[in-house]
Amino acid sequence: MAAQLIDSDPQRAHEHALAASRRAGRIAVVRQTLAITAYGIGDFALALRELHTYRRISGRNDMIALIVDSERGVGRPDRALEEGRGVDRTELDVDVRVALAIAMSGARLDRGETELALGELEIPELDPDRAFDWSPALFSARAAVLEDLGRTEEAAFWARRSEVAESALGLDGRLDEIIVEDALAEGQGEGEDAESEPEKDAED
Template sequence: SGEAAGVTDKRGDLIGAAVDLPKWVIDDLARVTPPKRVSAALEALGEASVAFVDAQFHKSVKMAERAKQLAPRDATVREILGLGAYRLGNWSVALTELRAYRRLSGDLVHVAVELDILRALERPDDVASLWEEFKRWDARPVVYKEALVVFASFLIDQGDLDSAASLVLPARLKNDPFPEDLKVAYVGARVAALQGDTATAREVRDDVLLADPAFPGIEALDRLL
Protein backbone atom coordinates (compact mmCIF):
# COMPACT_ATOMS: atom_id res chain seq x y z
CA SER A 1 0.00 0.00 0.00
CA GLY A 2 1.00 3.64 -0.28
CA GLU A 3 1.13 3.94 3.49
CA ALA A 4 3.43 0.95 3.74
CA ALA A 5 5.60 2.38 0.98
CA GLY A 6 5.88 5.59 2.97
CA VAL A 7 7.54 3.58 5.71
CA THR A 8 9.74 1.31 3.64
CA ASP A 9 10.90 4.12 1.36
CA LYS A 10 12.30 6.13 4.29
CA ARG A 11 15.59 7.75 3.30
CA GLY A 12 18.67 6.20 4.78
CA ASP A 13 20.68 9.43 4.97
CA LEU A 14 18.55 11.28 7.52
CA ILE A 15 20.44 12.55 10.55
CA GLY A 16 19.55 14.50 13.67
CA ALA A 17 16.15 16.15 13.81
CA ALA A 18 15.55 15.34 10.13
CA VAL A 19 14.33 11.87 11.08
CA ASP A 20 11.12 13.37 12.49
CA LEU A 21 10.17 15.42 9.43
CA PRO A 22 7.04 14.28 7.55
CA LYS A 23 7.76 12.22 4.45
CA TRP A 24 6.13 14.77 2.13
CA VAL A 25 8.43 17.52 3.49
CA ILE A 26 11.46 15.32 2.89
CA ASP A 27 10.32 14.39 -0.60
CA ASP A 28 9.51 17.98 -1.57
CA LEU A 29 12.91 19.25 -0.47
CA ALA A 30 14.75 16.42 -2.19
CA ARG A 31 12.91 17.16 -5.43
CA VAL A 32 14.18 20.75 -5.67
CA THR A 33 17.63 20.41 -4.08
CA PRO A 34 20.93 19.06 -5.46
CA PRO A 35 21.40 15.53 -4.04
CA LYS A 36 24.65 16.31 -2.23
CA ARG A 37 22.92 19.06 -0.22
CA VAL A 38 19.75 17.18 0.73
CA SER A 39 20.90 15.47 3.91
CA ALA A 40 22.41 18.60 5.48
CA ALA A 41 19.43 20.72 4.39
CA LEU A 42 16.99 18.28 5.99
CA GLU A 43 19.01 18.21 9.20
CA ALA A 44 18.96 22.02 9.40
CA LEU A 45 15.26 22.16 8.57
CA GLY A 46 14.52 19.54 11.23
CA GLU A 47 16.41 21.51 13.85
CA ALA A 48 14.67 24.73 12.80
CA SER A 49 11.28 23.05 13.13
CA VAL A 50 12.02 21.64 16.59
CA ALA A 51 13.31 25.01 17.80
CA PHE A 52 10.22 26.77 16.43
CA VAL A 53 7.86 24.41 18.25
CA ASP A 54 9.88 25.01 21.43
CA ALA A 55 9.55 28.80 20.92
CA GLN A 56 13.33 29.11 20.49
CA PHE A 57 12.88 31.51 17.61
CA HIS A 58 16.45 32.83 17.39
CA LYS A 59 17.74 29.28 17.03
CA SER A 60 14.94 28.42 14.62
CA VAL A 61 15.81 31.34 12.35
CA LYS A 62 19.52 30.52 12.48
CA MET A 63 18.92 26.91 11.45
CA ALA A 64 16.34 27.90 8.82
CA GLU A 65 18.84 30.32 7.29
CA ARG A 66 21.33 27.46 7.07
CA ALA A 67 18.67 25.29 5.42
CA LYS A 68 17.89 28.11 2.97
CA GLN A 69 21.53 28.32 1.90
CA LEU A 70 21.35 24.63 1.02
CA ALA A 71 17.79 24.43 -0.31
CA PRO A 72 16.56 27.90 -1.36
CA ARG A 73 13.81 26.52 -3.62
CA ASP A 74 12.09 24.54 -0.88
CA ALA A 75 8.81 26.06 0.29
CA THR A 76 8.89 24.63 3.82
CA VAL A 77 12.35 26.07 4.44
CA ARG A 78 11.15 29.53 3.42
CA GLU A 79 7.98 29.11 5.53
CA ILE A 80 9.76 28.21 8.76
CA LEU A 81 12.26 31.03 8.25
CA GLY A 82 9.48 33.54 7.60
CA LEU A 83 7.42 32.49 10.60
CA GLY A 84 10.45 32.53 12.90
CA ALA A 85 11.42 36.00 11.71
CA TYR A 86 7.81 37.12 12.26
CA ARG A 87 7.90 35.93 15.85
CA LEU A 88 11.09 37.94 16.37
CA GLY A 89 9.59 41.07 14.83
CA ASN A 90 12.02 41.00 11.91
CA TRP A 91 9.35 42.23 9.54
CA SER A 92 11.33 42.64 6.32
CA VAL A 93 12.80 39.13 6.44
CA ALA A 94 9.45 37.66 7.44
CA LEU A 95 7.67 39.35 4.55
CA THR A 96 10.27 38.30 1.99
CA GLU A 97 10.25 34.68 3.13
CA LEU A 98 6.48 34.28 3.46
CA ARG A 99 5.98 35.81 0.02
CA ALA A 100 8.53 33.29 -1.29
CA TYR A 101 6.64 30.50 0.46
CA ARG A 102 3.38 31.59 -1.16
CA ARG A 103 5.02 31.82 -4.58
CA LEU A 104 6.70 28.42 -4.31
CA SER A 105 3.80 26.51 -2.74
CA GLY A 106 0.71 28.32 -4.04
CA ASP A 107 -0.61 28.13 -0.46
CA LEU A 108 -2.44 31.21 0.87
CA VAL A 109 -2.39 30.10 4.50
CA HIS A 110 -0.07 32.89 5.71
CA VAL A 111 -1.67 35.87 3.92
CA ALA A 112 -3.04 37.02 7.29
CA VAL A 113 0.52 37.15 8.59
CA GLU A 114 1.65 39.04 5.50
CA LEU A 115 -1.09 41.60 6.10
CA ASP A 116 -0.07 41.93 9.74
CA ILE A 117 3.56 42.49 8.74
CA LEU A 118 2.54 45.24 6.31
CA ARG A 119 0.52 46.84 9.13
CA ALA A 120 3.59 46.72 11.36
CA LEU A 121 5.70 48.26 8.60
CA GLU A 122 3.13 51.08 8.32
CA ARG A 123 2.48 50.43 4.64
CA PRO A 124 -1.29 51.01 4.46
CA ASP A 125 -1.45 51.13 0.67
CA ASP A 126 0.22 47.72 0.48
CA VAL A 127 -2.17 46.30 3.08
CA ALA A 128 -5.14 47.43 0.99
CA SER A 129 -3.53 46.20 -2.24
CA LEU A 130 -2.80 42.73 -0.85
CA TRP A 131 -6.35 42.46 0.51
CA GLU A 132 -7.83 43.34 -2.90
CA GLU A 133 -5.61 40.72 -4.55
CA PHE A 134 -6.42 38.14 -1.91
CA LYS A 135 -10.18 38.53 -2.42
CA ARG A 136 -9.74 37.36 -6.01
CA TRP A 137 -7.92 34.20 -4.96
CA ASP A 138 -9.66 30.96 -4.03
CA ALA A 139 -8.83 30.83 -0.32
CA ARG A 140 -10.25 28.28 2.07
CA PRO A 141 -12.86 29.74 4.49
CA VAL A 142 -10.55 29.53 7.50
CA VAL A 143 -7.75 31.30 5.59
CA TYR A 144 -10.15 33.99 4.36
CA LYS A 145 -11.51 34.65 7.86
CA GLU A 146 -8.04 34.89 9.42
CA ALA A 147 -7.06 37.46 6.79
CA LEU A 148 -10.38 39.26 7.27
CA VAL A 149 -9.67 39.67 10.99
CA VAL A 150 -6.34 41.33 10.25
CA PHE A 151 -7.70 43.59 7.51
CA ALA A 152 -10.74 44.69 9.53
CA SER A 153 -8.46 45.42 12.49
CA PHE A 154 -6.27 47.48 10.16
CA LEU A 155 -9.32 49.49 9.08
CA ILE A 156 -10.14 50.13 12.74
CA ASP A 157 -6.59 51.38 13.29
CA GLN A 158 -7.06 53.69 10.29
CA GLY A 159 -10.27 55.06 11.78
CA ASP A 160 -12.39 53.65 8.95
CA LEU A 161 -15.04 52.11 11.19
CA ASP A 162 -17.74 52.04 8.53
CA SER A 163 -15.64 49.93 6.17
CA ALA A 164 -14.64 47.63 9.00
CA ALA A 165 -18.27 47.25 10.06
CA SER A 166 -19.29 46.35 6.52
CA LEU A 167 -16.89 43.39 6.66
CA VAL A 168 -17.58 41.96 10.14
CA LEU A 169 -21.11 43.05 11.08
CA PRO A 170 -23.64 41.72 11.77
CA ALA A 171 -21.65 39.18 13.78
CA ARG A 172 -23.85 36.13 14.18
CA LEU A 173 -22.31 33.01 15.69
CA LYS A 174 -23.68 29.56 14.96
CA ASN A 175 -23.59 26.71 17.44
CA ASP A 176 -20.09 25.33 18.01
CA PRO A 177 -18.33 28.11 16.08
CA PHE A 178 -14.81 27.63 14.78
CA PRO A 179 -11.99 29.67 16.38
CA GLU A 180 -11.74 31.90 13.30
CA ASP A 181 -15.47 32.69 13.58
CA LEU A 182 -14.94 33.84 17.17
CA LYS A 183 -12.12 36.12 16.00
CA VAL A 184 -14.33 37.71 13.35
CA ALA A 185 -17.12 38.19 15.89
CA TYR A 186 -14.70 39.74 18.37
CA VAL A 187 -13.59 42.31 15.80
CA GLY A 188 -17.27 42.95 15.08
CA ALA A 189 -17.86 43.65 18.77
CA ARG A 190 -14.91 46.07 18.78
CA VAL A 191 -16.29 47.94 15.79
CA ALA A 192 -19.75 48.15 17.32
CA ALA A 193 -18.34 49.44 20.59
CA LEU A 194 -16.23 52.07 18.84
CA GLN A 195 -19.28 53.18 16.85
CA GLY A 196 -21.19 53.64 20.10
CA ASP A 197 -23.49 50.65 19.58
CA THR A 198 -22.87 49.16 23.00
CA ALA A 199 -25.96 46.96 22.88
CA THR A 200 -24.69 45.09 19.81
CA ALA A 201 -21.16 45.00 21.19
CA ARG A 202 -22.33 43.44 24.48
CA GLU A 203 -24.50 40.91 22.67
CA VAL A 204 -21.64 39.75 20.46
CA ARG A 205 -19.22 39.80 23.40
CA ASP A 206 -21.54 37.53 25.38
CA ASP A 207 -21.87 35.14 22.44
CA VAL A 208 -18.08 34.92 22.13
CA LEU A 209 -17.67 34.27 25.86
CA LEU A 210 -20.38 31.64 25.79
CA ALA A 211 -18.47 29.77 23.09
CA ASP A 212 -15.05 30.32 24.69
CA PRO A 213 -14.93 31.64 28.27
CA ALA A 214 -11.15 32.10 27.97
CA PHE A 215 -11.19 34.02 24.69
CA PRO A 216 -8.23 36.46 24.67
CA GLY A 217 -8.86 40.17 24.47
CA ILE A 218 -12.17 40.31 26.33
CA GLU A 219 -10.77 42.63 29.00
CA ALA A 220 -9.66 45.10 26.33
CA LEU A 221 -13.13 44.91 24.78
CA ASP A 222 -14.78 45.48 28.14
CA ARG A 223 -12.85 48.73 28.51
CA LEU A 224 -14.63 50.00 25.39
CA LEU A 225 -18.08 49.23 26.82
Protein backbone atom coordinates in the same frame (compact mmCIF):
# COMPACT_ATOMS: atom_id res chain seq x y z
CA MET B 1 12.23 22.59 16.10
CA ALA B 2 10.86 25.90 14.85
CA ALA B 3 7.33 24.56 15.13
CA GLN B 4 7.98 23.26 18.65
CA LEU B 5 9.53 26.53 19.86
CA ILE B 6 7.43 29.17 18.11
CA ASP B 7 5.13 29.71 21.09
CA SER B 8 7.59 29.34 23.95
CA ASP B 9 10.77 30.82 22.44
CA PRO B 10 10.07 32.65 19.17
CA GLN B 11 13.62 33.99 18.81
CA ARG B 12 15.14 30.53 19.03
CA ALA B 13 12.47 29.21 16.66
CA HIS B 14 13.52 31.91 14.22
CA GLU B 15 17.14 30.89 14.48
CA HIS B 16 16.20 27.30 13.59
CA ALA B 17 14.19 28.58 10.62
CA LEU B 18 17.14 30.66 9.45
CA ALA B 19 19.38 27.62 9.64
CA ALA B 20 16.90 25.61 7.61
CA SER B 21 16.66 28.34 4.97
CA ARG B 22 20.44 28.31 4.50
CA ARG B 23 20.31 24.60 3.74
CA ALA B 24 17.02 24.24 1.86
CA GLY B 25 16.00 27.69 0.70
CA ARG B 26 14.17 26.46 -2.38
CA ILE B 27 11.63 24.44 -0.42
CA ALA B 28 8.34 26.27 0.04
CA VAL B 29 7.63 25.12 3.59
CA VAL B 30 11.07 26.30 4.69
CA ARG B 31 10.41 29.82 3.42
CA GLN B 32 6.93 29.69 4.95
CA THR B 33 8.37 28.72 8.33
CA LEU B 34 10.98 31.47 8.16
CA ALA B 35 8.24 33.98 7.36
CA ILE B 36 6.14 32.86 10.31
CA THR B 37 9.02 33.03 12.76
CA ALA B 38 10.09 36.44 11.42
CA TYR B 39 6.54 37.66 11.97
CA GLY B 40 6.62 36.16 15.45
CA ILE B 41 9.62 38.26 16.46
CA GLY B 42 8.28 41.41 14.82
CA ASP B 43 10.59 41.47 11.80
CA PHE B 44 7.79 42.32 9.38
CA ALA B 45 10.06 43.32 6.50
CA LEU B 46 11.72 39.89 6.52
CA ALA B 47 8.36 38.22 6.96
CA LEU B 48 7.07 39.98 3.85
CA ARG B 49 10.09 39.00 1.79
CA GLU B 50 9.78 35.38 2.79
CA LEU B 51 5.99 35.32 2.36
CA HIS B 52 6.30 36.58 -1.19
CA THR B 53 9.03 34.01 -1.87
CA TYR B 54 6.84 31.28 -0.43
CA ARG B 55 3.92 32.35 -2.61
CA ARG B 56 6.12 32.43 -5.70
CA ILE B 57 7.49 28.94 -5.05
CA SER B 58 4.23 27.33 -3.98
CA GLY B 59 1.74 29.22 -6.11
CA ARG B 60 -0.54 29.40 -3.06
CA ASN B 61 -2.35 32.27 -1.36
CA ASP B 62 -2.87 30.51 1.97
CA MET B 63 -0.64 33.02 3.76
CA ILE B 64 -2.41 36.12 2.44
CA ALA B 65 -3.66 37.18 5.88
CA LEU B 66 -0.10 37.20 7.20
CA ILE B 67 1.00 39.23 4.18
CA VAL B 68 -1.69 41.80 4.94
CA ASP B 69 -0.72 41.91 8.61
CA SER B 70 2.96 42.22 7.77
CA GLU B 71 2.24 45.16 5.48
CA ARG B 72 0.45 46.71 8.44
CA GLY B 73 3.49 45.94 10.57
CA VAL B 74 5.77 47.98 8.31
CA GLY B 75 3.28 50.86 8.36
CA ARG B 76 1.66 50.37 4.96
CA PRO B 77 -2.08 49.83 5.52
CA ASP B 78 -2.86 51.01 1.99
CA ARG B 79 -0.60 48.32 0.56
CA ALA B 80 -2.12 45.82 2.98
CA LEU B 81 -5.58 46.52 1.58
CA GLU B 82 -4.28 46.22 -1.98
CA GLU B 83 -2.77 42.82 -1.20
CA GLY B 84 -6.00 41.61 0.34
CA ARG B 85 -8.11 42.80 -2.57
CA GLY B 86 -5.74 41.14 -5.02
CA VAL B 87 -6.84 37.58 -4.23
CA ASP B 88 -10.00 35.71 -5.14
CA ARG B 89 -11.55 34.94 -1.76
CA THR B 90 -13.79 32.25 -3.21
CA GLU B 91 -10.68 30.18 -3.87
CA LEU B 92 -9.41 30.43 -0.28
CA ASP B 93 -10.03 27.86 2.42
CA VAL B 94 -12.57 29.10 4.92
CA ASP B 95 -10.06 29.57 7.76
CA VAL B 96 -7.81 31.62 5.46
CA ARG B 97 -10.78 33.68 4.31
CA VAL B 98 -11.74 34.48 7.90
CA ALA B 99 -8.17 35.36 8.86
CA LEU B 100 -7.99 37.66 5.83
CA ALA B 101 -11.21 39.44 6.84
CA ILE B 102 -9.77 40.08 10.31
CA ALA B 103 -6.48 41.37 8.85
CA MET B 104 -8.31 43.63 6.39
CA SER B 105 -10.42 44.99 9.23
CA GLY B 106 -7.22 45.80 11.11
CA ALA B 107 -5.84 47.65 8.09
CA ARG B 108 -9.02 49.73 7.96
CA LEU B 109 -8.58 50.57 11.63
CA ASP B 110 -5.01 51.66 10.91
CA ARG B 111 -6.46 54.16 8.44
CA GLY B 112 -9.07 55.37 10.93
CA GLU B 113 -11.90 53.83 8.90
CA THR B 114 -13.81 52.21 11.73
CA GLU B 115 -17.11 51.73 9.91
CA LEU B 116 -15.31 50.13 6.99
CA ALA B 117 -13.39 47.95 9.45
CA LEU B 118 -16.72 46.63 10.67
CA GLY B 119 -17.82 46.03 7.10
CA GLU B 120 -14.74 43.88 6.42
CA LEU B 121 -16.01 41.47 9.07
CA GLU B 122 -19.47 41.12 7.51
CA ILE B 123 -18.76 37.74 5.98
CA PRO B 124 -20.95 34.61 5.72
CA GLU B 125 -18.89 32.91 8.43
CA LEU B 126 -20.04 35.50 10.99
CA ASP B 127 -22.76 33.33 12.51
CA PRO B 128 -23.27 34.07 16.22
CA ASP B 129 -24.97 30.74 16.86
CA ARG B 130 -22.27 28.44 15.47
CA ALA B 131 -18.57 28.31 16.13
CA PHE B 132 -15.64 26.70 14.39
CA ASP B 133 -11.97 26.90 15.32
CA TRP B 134 -11.67 30.33 13.73
CA SER B 135 -14.87 31.78 15.22
CA PRO B 136 -13.54 33.11 18.58
CA ALA B 137 -11.05 35.37 16.79
CA LEU B 138 -13.71 36.58 14.35
CA PHE B 139 -16.23 37.28 17.11
CA SER B 140 -13.58 39.03 19.20
CA ALA B 141 -12.49 41.21 16.28
CA ARG B 142 -16.08 42.30 15.72
CA ALA B 143 -16.49 43.08 19.41
CA ALA B 144 -13.37 45.26 19.37
CA VAL B 145 -14.52 47.28 16.36
CA LEU B 146 -18.00 47.75 17.84
CA GLU B 147 -16.37 48.97 21.05
CA ASP B 148 -14.38 51.52 19.05
CA LEU B 149 -17.65 52.68 17.49
CA GLY B 150 -19.18 53.17 20.93
CA ARG B 151 -21.74 50.41 20.39
CA THR B 152 -21.06 48.86 23.76
CA GLU B 153 -24.07 46.56 24.05
CA GLU B 154 -23.37 44.95 20.68
CA ALA B 155 -19.68 44.74 21.57
CA ALA B 156 -20.52 42.93 24.80
CA PHE B 157 -22.74 40.48 22.90
CA TRP B 158 -19.97 39.49 20.49
CA ALA B 159 -17.32 39.42 23.21
CA ARG B 160 -19.50 36.98 25.13
CA ARG B 161 -20.01 34.86 22.04
CA SER B 162 -16.25 34.73 21.59
CA GLU B 163 -15.70 33.59 25.18
CA VAL B 164 -18.37 30.89 25.00
CA ALA B 165 -17.14 29.62 21.64
CA GLU B 166 -13.53 29.44 22.86
CA SER B 167 -14.55 27.66 26.03
CA ALA B 168 -16.82 25.17 24.30
CA LEU B 169 -14.39 24.38 21.51
CA GLY B 170 -11.72 23.66 24.11
CA LEU B 171 -13.84 21.02 25.80
CA ASP B 172 -13.09 18.34 23.24
CA GLY B 173 -10.29 18.35 20.71
CA ARG B 174 -12.45 16.33 18.33
CA LEU B 175 -14.97 19.13 17.95
CA ASP B 176 -14.45 21.63 15.16
CA GLU B 177 -17.93 23.09 15.48
CA ILE B 178 -20.21 23.80 18.41
CA ILE B 179 -23.63 25.35 18.71
CA VAL B 180 -23.04 28.57 20.61
CA GLU B 181 -26.70 29.14 21.30
CA ASP B 182 -26.94 25.73 23.01
CA ALA B 183 -23.84 26.45 25.07
CA LEU B 184 -25.32 29.72 26.25
CA ALA B 185 -28.73 28.21 26.98
CA GLU B 186 -27.24 25.37 28.99
CA GLY B 187 -25.35 27.74 31.27
CA GLN B 188 -28.27 30.09 31.72
CA GLY B 189 -30.76 27.30 32.27
CA GLU B 190 -28.84 26.00 35.25
CA GLY B 191 -28.22 29.46 36.66
CA GLU B 192 -24.51 29.07 36.01
CA ASP B 193 -22.04 31.06 34.04
CA ALA B 194 -22.53 30.62 30.30
CA GLU B 195 -19.05 29.17 30.00
CA SER B 196 -20.13 25.98 31.76
CA GLU B 197 -20.06 22.77 29.76
CA PRO B 198 -22.66 22.68 26.96
CA GLU B 199 -24.85 19.66 26.22
CA LYS B 200 -23.12 17.23 23.96
CA ASP B 201 -25.25 17.94 20.93
CA ALA B 202 -22.40 19.60 19.12
CA GLU B 203 -21.82 18.54 15.55
CA ASP B 204 -18.63 16.63 14.74
